[in-house]
Amino acid sequence: MAMGEVKEVKLYGFLLSGYCTMVHHALKLKGVAYEYVEEDLQNKSQALLELNPVYKKVPVLVVDGKPVAESLVILEYVNDMWKDPPLLPEDPHKRSKVRFWADFVYQKLVPGIYAIQNTKGEEQQKAIQELIDHLSTLEDGIQKDLFTGGPFINGERPGLLDVIMGSAYGGFKYMEGLTNAKIIEKERTPLLCSSIDAYVDLDVVKETAIPDAMLQELIRAMREKASASSGA
Numbered sequence: 001m002a003m004g005e006v007k008e009v010k011l012y013g014f015l016l017s018g019y020c021t022m023v024h025h026a027l028k029l030k031g032v033a034y035e036y037v038e039e040d041l042q043n044k045s046q047a048l049l050e051l052n053p054v055y056k057k058v059p060v061l062v063v064d065g066k067p068v069a070e071s072l073v074i075l076e077y078v079n080d081m082w083k084d085p086p087l088l089p090e091d092p093h094k095r096s097k098v099r100f101w102a103d104f105v106y107q108k109l110v111p112g113i114y115a116i117q118n119t120k121g122e123e124q125q126k127a128i129q130e131l132i133d134h135l136s137t138l139e140d141g142i143q144k145d146l147f148t149g150g151p152f153i154n155g156e157r158p159g160l161l162d163v164i165m166g167s168a169y170g171g172f173k174y175m176e177g178l179t180n181a182k183i184i185e186k187e188r189t190p191l192l193c194s195s196i197d198a199y200v201d202l203d204v205v206k207e208t209a210i211p212d213a214m215l216q217e218l219i220r221a222m223r224e225k226a227s228a229s230s231g232a
């Protein structure tokens, strides 16, 4: 049930964007019907430039003509607009913990993924180790601050951090394919791995999964680009 009467929900996104995946998942978990508009990021539509004039990025969610930008802001908005099922715990302190760790994912894990993509050799090995260390920090934090026995980080139903980590998972897998390193492993981060396993098994998640063939093709193209630029 939405706050007030909602007539039109539109998501501007890009297929390979983990930020957009989060919004797809949140809307689907809430059972919201929406229209999806795929953007060409090399040639952005006038609509996108007008809807997100500050950053000019996707995702942008437009509800009855009113735009909301920035994925984390959108997730909170979706959770406020459509109450059931809730993506945040009721207790204010627990909510603050979810927000703290969600922010950690944005501040540390996402830049960590880009750092691997943008480096080579020894520098890349260092970036991989840093990302692994951040994942362990997140594992310990969730264990201490939030976990109540699973199957999700949020408990019996997926919540905001499940949506974020479940969507970032594609990025970790992509980096593993690119570097042949094991980044996210059950032995190191059992709780994160088991909650992600439960999450990717949800129907709403399977519906929006990037086809494996497309992911493999992307990895192949990235590897080719990397070896061309190193002169190998």
Ligand SMILES: N[C@@H](CCC(=O)N[C@@H](CS)C(=O)NCC(=O)O)C(=O)O
Pocket: 014, 016, 017, 018, 019, 041, 056, 057, 058, 059, 069, 070, 071, 072
């Ligand atoms: N902080 C933004 C990041 C969104 C973002 O980086 N979007 C990328 C696609 S993954 C984009 O629109 N890039 C186009 C550009 O940078 O011009 C969010 O959380 O929504």
